[in-house]
Amino acid sequence: LAATLSASWASGNSMINGSPVVDFHGHQGRWDAMGMTRGPDDLVRIMDMIGIDYACLFNIFHDNGRTGNDLTAGWTRRFPARLIGFAYIAPLSDGRAIAELERAIDDEGMRAIKIYPPLAGAAIDDTRWDTVYQFAHDRSLAIIIHTDMRPVCQPRLLVRPARRFPNARFVCAHAGNLPEARLQAIDAARRCANIYLETCTTFRSPGVIEQLVEGVGAQKVLYGSDMPVMDPRVQIGKILTARLAPADVSQILGLNAVKLLGIGGP
Numbered sequence: 001l002a003a004t005l006s007a008s009w010a011s012g013n014s015m016i017n018g019s020p021v022v023d024f025h026g027h028q029g030r031w032d033a034m035g036m037t038r039g040p041d042d043l044v045r046i047m048d049m050i051g052i053d054y055a056c057l058f059n060i061f062h063d064n065g066r067t068g069n070d071l072t073a074g075w076t077r078r079f080p081a082r083l084i085g086f087a088y089i090a091p092l093s094d095g096r097a098i099a100e101l102e103r104a105i106d107d108e109g110m111r112a113i114k115i116y117p118p119l120a121g122a123a124i125d126d127t128r129w130d131t132v133y134q135f136a137h138d139r140s141l142a143i144i145i146h147t148d149m150r151p152v153c154q155p156r157l158l159v160r161p162a163r164r165f166p167n168a169r170f171v172c173a174h175a176g177n178l179p180e181a182r183l184q185a186i187d188a189a190r191r192c193a194n195i196y197l198e199t200c201t202t203f204r205s206p207g208v209i210e211q212l213v214e215g216v217g218a219q220k221v222l223y224g225s226d227m228p229v230m231d232p233r234v235q236i237g238k239i240l241t242a243r244l245a246p247a248d249v250s251q252i253l254g255l256n257a258v259k260l261l262g263i264g265g266p
Contacts, residue, residue, distance in 0.1 A: 016051055016240070016249075016250075016253055016254075017246050017249055017250045017253070018250070019250035019253060019254050019255050020053045020054065020253075020254040020255070020258060021051055021052045021053045021054070021223070021236070021253045021254045022052075022053065022054045022055075022056065022084075022222075022223065022253070022254040022257035022258060022261075022263075023047075023052050023054065023055045023056060023223060023224060023225050023227065023232065023236075024056050024144065024171065024198055024222045024223060024224040024257050025056065025144065025173055025198055025200050025224025025225060025226050025227075026043075026055045026056055026057045026058075026224075026225065026226070026227050026228075027057065027058065027059070027060070027226070027227070027228065027229055028057040028058065028059045028068075028071060028072045028075055029059040029060070029061045029068065029071060031061070031229075038228065039075075040074075040075040040078050040079055040083065041078075043055065043075075043083075043227075043228070044079050044082050044083070046227070046228075046232070047082065047232075050232055050233055050236060051236075052225075052232065052236070053082070053254065054082060054083070054084055054254075054257075054263070055082065055083055055084065055227070056084045056085075056086055056111070056112070056144075056224075056257075056261075057072050057075060057076070057083055057084065057085060057086065058072060058085070058086040058087070058088045058114035058144075059071050059072045059088055060088050060114065060116050060119060062088075063090055063119075064090075064092075065087070065088055065089045065090060065092065065097075065100045065104075066100055066103070068088050069085070069087055069088060069100070069103075069104045069108065069110070070108075072085045072086075072088075072110075073085055073104075073108040073109075073110070076108075076109070076110075080109075084110075084111050084112075084261065084263070085104070085108060085109065085110040085111065086110055086111065086112045086113060086114045086144065087100070087101055087104035087105060087108075087110040087112070087113050087114065088113075088114045088115070088116070089101055089104075089113060089114075089115060089132055090115075090119070090120045091120055091122050091126070091128035091129050091131070091132065097131050097132055097135075098131060098135060101113065101132070101135050105139070105141075111141075111142075111261045111262070111263070112141055112142040112143065112144065112171075112260075112261060113132065113135075113136055113141055113142070113143040113144070114143070114144050114145075115129065115132065115143060115144075115145050115146075116145075116146050117145065117146065117152040117153040118146065118150060118152055118153055121152070122152070123151065123152040123153070123157055124145060124147075124152065124153055124154075124157035124158055124161065125157040125158075125160045125161055126152075129161065130161075130164075133161050133164070133165040133168055134165060136165065136167075136168035136169075137165035137166070137167040137168040138167070140167045140168070140169070141168060141169070142168075142169040142170075142171055142196075142260045142261065143168055143169070143170055143171065144171040144173050144198065145158070145170060145171065145172065145173055146173045146174065147172050147173055147174055147175070147176050147177065147181060147185060148174065148176060148177045148178060148181055149176070149177075149178050149180060149181045154176075154181060154184055155172050155175075155176045155181055155182075155184040155185035155187075155188050156184040156187070156188060158170050158172060158185075158188045158192070158195055159188050159191055159192055159195075162188070162192040162194050162195050163192060166193075166194055167194075168194060169194050169196060169260055170192070170194055170195045170196070171195075171196045171197075171198050171222060171260075172185045172188065172189065172195060172196065172197050172198060173198050173200070173224065174198065174200055174201050174202075174226075175197040175198060175199060175201070175208075175212055177201050177202065177203065178203070179205070182208070182211070182212075185197055186211070186212065186215035186216055189215070189216040189220055190215065190216055195220075196220045196221070196222055196256070196260070197212050197216060197220060197221050197222070198221075198222045198223075198224040199212065199221060199222065199223055199224055199235065199238075199239065199252070200224040200225050200226040200230060200235050202226075202230065208238070209221070209238055209239055209242040209244070209252070210242055210243055210244065213242075213244060213248060213252075218244065218245075218247075218248035218249075218251045218252055218256075219251055219256060220256070221251070221252045221256065222252065222256050222257055222260070223235070223236065223239055223252050223253045223254070223257070236253070239252055239253060
């Protein structure tokens with residue numbers, strides 16, 4: 001998979017500022033209430049219209065992990081040079097979490113891990129996640145984690161596991177989403193070299209991208225859209241129009257993700 005993605009990057013699909021565009025936060029699955037009814041062909045067509053080279057996808061709608069991961073893998077097999085699967089996992093016991101992660105990563109070629117503490121009923125720093133975090137630590141994998149101001153997923157909770165598992169890369173999805181949580185996210189990323197901030201949010205916050213870059217540096221900020229839950233045009237637009245140096249924009253839109261996921265590039 002890495003060779004396929006690297007070759008695709010080298011050929012240049014769309015790119016902005018001469019760099020690949022990697023959407024680090026996308027959903028696979030059906031959720032009619034949120035308008036999630038389209039298939040992979042529609043998704044890639046939308047990516048082409050906007051200028052997104054790669055979309056990272058995960059399915060959070062099945063507690064057992066395997067069902068959703070299989071559905072995600074079906075999409076990534078259809079478009080292996082455009083769609084990147086992330087393994088969704090809950091804090092399963094009796095070795096089942098490791099077995100599913102090994103299957104998803106080794107057999108299905110997924111490149112990172114997704115957890116969603118509100119659905120799992122286990123806070124970010126709950127030791128029930130340790131098996132997952134240890135797996136990511138051992139393999140130097142990224143883990144994208146939903147964050148907001150709910151008690152189980154406040155960004156400040158990332159600090160303890162990030163320090164305990166330093167080889168894992170913790171990506172703070174939505175960068176906290178709300179202003180108070182965003183400040184927590186910035187503080188956590190300042191305190192831990194292995195915490196990164198991802199940009200999609202449901203709230204209109206002018207200047208938020210500049211705030212993240214000023215707080216932690218462009219090298220620790222990742223573009224994500226939450227598509228198709230949210231409109232990727234809006235999410236990418238706030239980065240393209242931010243008052244940033246072109247090199248910083250390139251890092252956020254894709255170069256940081258390329259490095260984290262090991263998918264090629266310079």
